[in-house]
Amino acid sequence: MKVLMFGWEFPPHISGGLGTACYGLTGGLSQIGDIDVLFVVPKAHGDEDQSNISLMGANNVPVSVKKLRFSKSDKSINYIEVGSNLIPYVSENEYLKLSEKNISENYQPVTINNDEARFNFSGTYNNNLFDEIYEYSLVAKVIAKNNEFDIIHAHDWLTFPAGIAAKKISGKPLIIHVHSTDFDRSGGKVNQRVFNIEKEGMEMADHIITVSNLTRNIIIDKYGINADKVSTVYNAVEPVSKKVKAKLKKGVKDKIVTFLGRITIQKGPEYFLEAARLVLKKMDGVRFVMAGSGDMMNAMVKRAAELKIADKVHFTGFLKGDEVTDMLHMSDVLVMPSVSEPFGIVPLEAMQSNVPVIISYQSGVSEVVKYVLKVNFWDTYKMADAIYGLLNYPSIWRLIRREGKEEVDNLLWKNSAKNVREIYLKVLKKKQDSLPGTDKIVIK
Amino acid sequence: MKSICFCFEVHQPFRFRKYRFFDIGNDHYYYDDYTNENLMHNAAELSYIPANKVLLELIKKYKGTFKVSFSITGTAIEQFNLYAPEVLDSFRKLAKTGQVEFLSETYSHSLASVKDDELFAGQIKKHDELIKKYFDVSPVVFKNTDLIYNDKIGEIIADMGFKGMLTEGAKHIPGWKSPDFLYCNVRNPRLKILLRNVALSDDLSYRFSNKNWSKYPLTAEKFVDWMIADDKSEIINLFINYESLGKRQPASSGIFDFFKKLPEVSLNSGKLKFATPSEVIDEYQPMSSVHVPNTISWADEEKDLAAWLGNEMQEEAFNKLYALTKKMKMVKNKDMIRDWNYLQTSDHFYYMCTKVFSDGEIHDSFNPYESPYEAFINYMNVLNDFTLRLDTFVPESNAEKIKDLKK
Known part of the structure; x- marks a missing residue:
């Protein structure tokens, strides 16, 4: 079975949840014998090696074809990079940092961080983004025309038009994979154009995969999609192969409680600060770190000062792969107080690094893990109580740490991939059954 | 008959x-x-x-x-x-x-x-x-x-x-x-x-x-x-x-x-x-x-104490509670004695049981907590306050004195 997959660049290039999840799932699929993946990603081509790049589509979009090998699998996958500036969910600050490295001057940065996107959608920038999406779909059409495959799999709304274009030209079934919806990203203030693209993708899809039941319910309730068409496949986490040693040592004796992620409305940073205030009222020897950047970062710096806890709250800005590892190694507790989190892979990474975590019930990941403390994001008293408990009562810290590590080590992408495969087979069978006898698809 | x-x-x-x-x-x-x-x-x-x-x-x-x-x-x-x-x-x-x-x-x-x-x-x-x-x-x-x-x-x-x-x-x-x-x-x-x-x-x-x-x-x-x-x-x-x-x-x-x-x-x-x-x-x-050398009970399939003392949270709570036994013997205050007795009720430890995760077994009696962790943290907070109160009734120095007198 051959899958044409419209995904996202893998870490470490852009380390967001979406790229990580695509990488994990593709790695998992590559371990399954009868599946071949042709993986297509948008990539802003910069000053790297241009020798393997060819041009494609109406606007002569640069395209390069590569082979990619996963460590656990003896198969390699075909990997097509399409010149494009589409980047998922990166804030302005992060984008600028990235742009210094990866993006040439020829390409205007297009970020779709929500607040900014809302702002930009009213101006010309806006059209740039939608032009970009459209152009990507034209290239997708060419790729679909020139390649053989049985099924199309598209990850999140920016690639839905590409998936639809590929479906229209090939007649193959389309599966869309929803890692987040605009309801999550916007804190409820949905952008109509984004919503329309999302909804069209969902309606055109033969089947929809969601990363949690939380997201599944949003798709059924808010987008009005038939429940039979939507299945949940949970994300997993790449096992840490070697013991990564922290390069940095903790410079203070104090315990460290960490928030790790984009500082945006979706992630609930203000609840973290409120819980910090409550804990600091009662105990010394603890510091709070907000690791990440985002459009609410300055507001949070200000808020910490207002709460008179600025001396105990530290802002690191955006962290890259190694720095994330270091941060986790220094942490005694990780808190993810997300207001609306379709899945949330950061807590799993923390658990891998032996860090006990507190997560909100409003996260998809809370549906899969048991050895974590769960609170409602708005219940800062309970959040503070959980932080205090983990820092002061050694047995619960030890228990959560040990059992959490074991639990997360058993969440394998291979299993998620198997569930995805089941959905492929179901969709293909349905398609086959609906065809007249002579035209049966032969599944390779 | x-x-x-x-x-x-x-x-x-x-x-x-x-x-x-x-x-x-x-x-x-x-x-x-x-x-x-x-x-x-x-x-x-x-x-x-x-x-x-x-x-x-x-x-x-x-x-x-x-x-x-x-x-x-x-x-x-x-x-x-x-x-x-x-x-x-x-x-x-x-x-x-x-x-x-x-x-x-x-x-x-x-x-x-x-x-x-x-x-x-x-x-x-x-x-x-x-x-x-x-x-x-x-x-x-x-x-x-x-x-x-x-x-x-x-x-x-x-x-x-x-x-x-x-x-x-x-x-x-x-x-x-x-x-x-x-x-x-x-x-x-x-x-x-x-x-x-x-x-x-x-x-x-x-x-x-x-x-x-x-x-x-x-x-x-x-x-x-x-x-x-x-x-x-x-x-x-x-x-x-x-x-x-x-x-x-x-x-x-x-x-x-x-x-x-x-x-x-x-x-x-x-x-x-x-x-x-x-x-x-x-x-x-x-x-x-x-002949029953190992403790039995009517709990779960295992019929042992694991429902109350099966994980380290339960052990910590249990040991910290009973570490107060000696001091409590010197206390005559009615409220303290009441709380001391209520703190010992086995249900509190039962609420902290994590076995339900692995057994998939449902403990069917009413549980006021959403998770065993919440039960534990709540209990430890109460026990901490109780311990502070006990210290005011029996200051550390006094306790030592009483011990010495008994010798």
Whole structure:
């Protein structure tokens, strides 16, 4: 079975949840014998090696074809990079940092961080983004025309038009994979154009995969999609192969409680600060770190000062792969107080690094893990109580740490991939059954 | 003639309110009065009152032949007093018939039996004084918290003068043949041991209303057939949680009708009669001694202590609590003693159990917490405040002095 997959660049290039999840799932699929993946990603081509790049589509979009090998699998996958500036969910600050490295001057940065996107959608920038999406779909059409495959799999709304274009030209079934919806990203203030693209993708899809039941319910309730068409496949986490040693040592004796992620409305940073205030009222020897950047970062710096806890709250800005590892190694507790989190892979990474975590019930990941403390994001008293408990009562810290590590080590992408495969087979069978006898698809 | 020996466990814990860490040192009231009152009303309405009514009718109808026993904890009696005095009245009516035996327990349904002999004995005395006060009887048979038992506990109970004790008919007890005979403690044979018939007891308390159960529906006739199936056995010990009547098995399941019918069908069989634990002990000869070196209970599949002391949170809470034992002996303050007793109630430890994760087994009694972690943190916050208070009653230096004086 051959899958044409419209995904996202893998870490470490852009380390967001979406790229990580695509990488994990593709790695998992590559371990399954009868599946071949042709993986297509948008990539802003910069000053790297241009020798393997060819041009494609109406606007002569640069395209390069590569082979990619996963460590656990003896198969390699075909990997097509399409010149494009589409980047998922990166804030302005992060984008600028990235742009210094990866993006040439020829390409205007297009970020779709929500607040900014809302702002930009009213101006010309806006059209740039939608032009970009459209152009990507034209290239997708060419790729679909020139390649053989049985099924199309598209990850999140920016690639839905590409998936639809590929479906229209090939007649193959389309599966869309929803890692987040605009309801999550916007804190409820949905952008109509984004919503329309999302909804069209969902309606055109033969089947929809969601990363949690939380997201599944949003798709059924808010987008009005038939429940039979939507299945949940949970994300997993790449096992840490070697013991990564922290390069940095903790410079203070104090315990460290960490928030790790984009500082945006979706992630609930203000609840973290409120819980910090409550804990600091009662105990010394603890510091709070907000690791990440985002459009609410300055507001949070200000808020910490207002709460008179600025001396105990530290802002690191955006962290890259190694720095994330270091941060986790220094942490005694990780808190993810997300207001609306379709899945949330950061807590799993923390658990891998032996860090006990507190997560909100409003996260998809809370549906899969048991050895974590769960609170409602708005219940800062309970959040503070959980932080205090983990820092002061050694047995619960030890228990959560040990059992959490074991639990997360058993969440394998291979299993998620198997569930995805089941959905492929179901969709293909349905398609086959609906065809007249002579035209049966032969599944390779 | 085979004896049916019923024992109904009646217990209510004083559940804690949400006690956040910022309450430590500021607020010394720990109890969720609203929840405790509501749950008591609910249990009274659905179970205690209708069940007591049925039993009283049966006792009058089958004068001298229908008998049951109760083990009612001190905390349950306190809550009857506070929230449902009519329940207490109905138990007193039962007591007056003379066909009901009241068993001994620990006052607060504690785990003291596995920690501290002296404390354990003290709680039993405190409980039995309460029973004497309300029901004008002195218990002679002991039933520990959730049937917790080992040889040593049996020995303590024997030394206290009890003639018998109830425990679980767990199959892994060495020397176990069948729960349907009388046994005795291996260290002190004067203490007789009654073993719960697990299958028949659980048929009533867990399976009765389960429509997927192959034996559903359970009728009095069917149940009597099972009880008399084995000709040789002598006793059928049916020890169940009293809330099974009306709450776990709702009235709509027909559980009360079943009980109304059971005495008639049993007595008409000509092979069954009803007896209290004391009567069983007086009438039968022990079959053999039971050897129980490792502690057993009626909890879950494992029948051990893991439901209360199976993970490190439970151990930390338990050890930190009982580390206060010495100091508490010097305290006369009534509020402190009350809180000390309520803190020991085993339910608090049960709420911290993480086994449900691995077993997929559902602990069916009401749990006020969303997770074992929340239960633990809440308990530790309360215990921290209690410890601070205790320090004001017994300052560290004083405690040392008292120790020195004793030497």
